[in-house]
Every structure is written in C-alpha cells, then in structure tokens.
Amino acid sequence: xLLLRFDPGFISFAFFFLLLLPSSFPTSAESMAAASxxxxxxxxGAPAPPxxxxxxxxxxxxxxxxxxxxxxxxASANxxxxxxxxxxxxxxxxxxxxxxxxxxxxGSSLYVGDLELTVGEATLYDVFxxxxxxxxxxxxxxxxTRRSLGYAYVNYSNANDAQRAMEILNFQSVAGGKxxxxxxxxxxxxxxxxxxxxxxxxxxxxxxxxxTLHDTFAAFGTILSCKVVCDSxxxxxxxxxxxxxGQESADQAIETVNGNLLLGKxxxx
Numbered sequence: 542x543l544l545l546r547f548d549p550g551f552i553s554f555a556f557f558f559l560l561l562l563p564s565s566f567p568t569s570a571e572s573m574a575a576a577s578x579x580x581x582x583x584x585x586g587a588p589a590p591p592x593x594x595x596x597x598x599x600x601x602x603x604x605x606x607x608x609x610x611x612x613x614x615x616a617s618a619n620x621x622x623x624x625x626x627x628x629x630x631x632x633x634x635x636x637x638x639x640x641x642x643x644x645x646x647x648g649s650s651l652y653v654g655d656l657e658l659t660v661g662e663a664t665l666y667d668v669f670x671x672x673x674x675x676x677x678x679x680x681x682x683x684x685x686t687r688r689s690l691g692y693a694y695v696n697y698s699n700a701n702d703a704q705r706a707m708e709i710l711n712f713q714s715v716a717g718g719k720x721x722x723x724x725x726x727x728x729x730x731x732x733x734x735x736x737x738x739x740x741x742x743x744x745x746x747x748x749x750x751x752x753t754l755h756d757t758f759a760a761f762g763t764i765l766s767c768k769v770v771c772d773s774x775x776x777x778x779x780x781x782x783x784x785x786x787g788q789e790s791a792d793q794a795i796e797t798v799n800g801n802l803l804l805g806k807x808x809x810x
Contacts, residue, residue: 648700648703648704648725649676649696649697649698649699649700649702649703650694650695650696650697650703650725650726651669651694651695651696651697651703651706651707651723651724651725651726652692652693652694652723652724652725652726652727653665653692653693653694653695653715653721653722653723654691654692654721654722654723654724654768655691655692655719655720655721655722655751656680656689656691656692656693656715656718656721657691657715657716657718657719658688658689658691659689659716659718660680660689660693660715660716660718661680661689662678662679662680662693664715664716665678665680665693665695665715666678668710668715668716669695669697669706669710672697672702672705672706672709672710673697673698673699673701673702673705673706674697674698674702675695675696675697675698676696676697676698677694677695677696678693678694678695678696679693679694680692680693681693681694694726703725706723707723707724707725710723711723711724711752711755712750712751712752712755719775720750720751720752722751722766722767722768724765724766725765727765737787737788737791738765738784738785738786738787738788738790738791739782739783739784739785739791740758740782740783740784740785740791740794740795740810741780741781741782741810742754742780742781742782742783742798742808742809742810743779743780743808743809744779744780744806744807744808744809745769745777745779745780745781745803745806745808746777746779746803746804746805746806747776747777747779748777748804749769749777749781749803749804750769750777751767751768751769751781753804754767754768754769754781754783755767755783757798757803758783758785758794758798761785761790761791761793761794761797762785762786762787762789762790762791762793762794763785763786763787763790764783764784764785764786765784765785765786766782766783766784767781767782767783767784768781768782769781770782794810795810798810
C-alpha cells in the first residue's frame with residue numbers, strides 16, 4: 542500500500558498486470574475440463590496403441606471407410622472378393638474328380654444282350670475281367686420278381702479294354718448259354734430314336750444268326766448293333782436289324798445288298 546501511495550509508475554504497472562491476468566491463466570472450469578479429458582498424444586517413449594480393425598461388410602469385403610484408409614478407390618473397395626486360389630495342378634476344386642469320372646465312362650461301358658436268365662453278375666465278372674479291370678457290372682432285372690431281363694451293362698476302367706472285350710467276346714456263349722450280343726452302351730435317347738444309320742433286312746435264311754448278319758454288313762462301315770429277331774425257341778423269324786455308325790454306310794449297304802442272294806435266298810434291305 543505504501544508503494545502504491547508513493548510511486549505512480551508502479552501503480553500503472555500493477556494495473557496493467559492485473560488486466561493481463563484473466564487471459565494468461567485458465568479459469569477453474571477450464572482447468573477441470575482439461576484435466577478430465579484423455580490425452581490423444583501418447584507419453585514419450587510409449588508406442589501408440591494399434592488402430593482398431595475395420596469392420597467387415599457383408600460378404601467379407603472391408604467397409605468403404607477402411608478402403609479409403611488403405612488407399613483403395615471406391616470401385617476396388619466395392620469389388621467382390623477374389624476367387625479361391627486354384628489347386629496346385631491349376632484345376633478348379635472337383636474338376637479332377639469330374640474329369641476322372643467322365644473319362645472312366647466315355648466309351649468304356651458295354652451293353653451285353655441275349656443272356657440266359659440264369660446268368661448273374663458273378664458269372665459276367667469272371668468272363669469280362671479276363672480282358673481287363675472291370676469297374677462294375679449290373680444285370681437288369683424285373684422290379685417286382687427280380688428276375689433277369691436277359692441283358693446287362695459292363696463298365697471297364699478304360700475304353701481300350703471295352704473295345705477288346707467286344708472284339709473277343711461278341712457272339713460268344715456265356716456260361717454255356719446262347720451267344721451274347723455286345724455293343725457300346727448308348728445312353729443318348731435322341732440318337733437311339735433318330736433312326737440314323739438303321740437298316741431293316743428281311744427274308745433271311747433261318748441259318749443266319751447275329752454273327753453272320755454282322756459279318757455280312759461289316760464291310761460297309763462300323764456297326765453299332767446287329768440283331769436277328771428270334772422267337773421264344775431261339776429260331777430266327779427271317780428278319781433283322783443293323784445299325785451303322787453313319788448314314789452313308791447304311792445307304793451303301795442298301796444299294797449293294799438289296800435284292801442279292803444271301804445263303805441262297807434273296808434278301809431285301
């Protein structure tokens with residue numbers, strides 16, 4: 542008080558200092574707010590906490606915010622996730638199994654007809670396994686009585702064995718019965734019903750069997766099936782059918798054989 546009373550210069554300095562006090566120091570409310578707020582800057586020497594992982598959008602793609610954080614444009618952020626990597630051989634999963642399945646069935650399945658009703662799967666296996674590895678055999682049976690219908694399907698593991706079996710066993714007797722007919726199994730109904738390559742042969746001699754009819758027309762092309770129609774006593778009815786692989790072979794057979802003699806009888810095609 543004595544200084545304020547006797548020194549005018551000091552009074553002016555003190556007054557100016559008091560004016561600066563409110564702007565230089567925070568108020569009590571500001572101090573409490575600052576003290577309670579968490580610090581965004583880590584302490585010196587302490588590592589910064591890791592950023593939280595971005596939330597995944599449905600389908601596994603990161604949210605757009607995360608894509609922007611990673612420097613990804615909007616187009617690539619919304620792009621679908623990449624397909625799973627292919628297996629080591631470059632094939633899609635399951636492709637090898639599908640290829641193996643198709644390779645084991647294409648051209649390796651045989652139809653075996655004119656079987657005795659007593660011939661079963663075991664008998665056929667003993668016969669056809671002598672040619673090569675047999676994958677499966679199925680004798681077709683009546684759904685109610687379970688009796689054989691007289692034909693079966695034999696599946697080899699490769700087409701070469703199936704071809705050899707048809708060449709060796711076709712028109713041969715199975716288990717002491719009548720000669721069987723063997724041809725490649727054709728499971729395409731449109732091809733069977735089209736009639737392409739089919740010819741009808743009538744006025745056949747009763748001595749002409751399936752093999753004789755086959756050997757007669759084999760000179761005109763590949764024969765898919767050949768059959769002389771017989772009665773219940775296995776006696777020829779005097780007509781039969783031949784199916785060629787192509788229509789050109791059928792046309793040539795008709796032009797050549799029709800009206801000619803076969804075992805002394807004139808046949809009509």
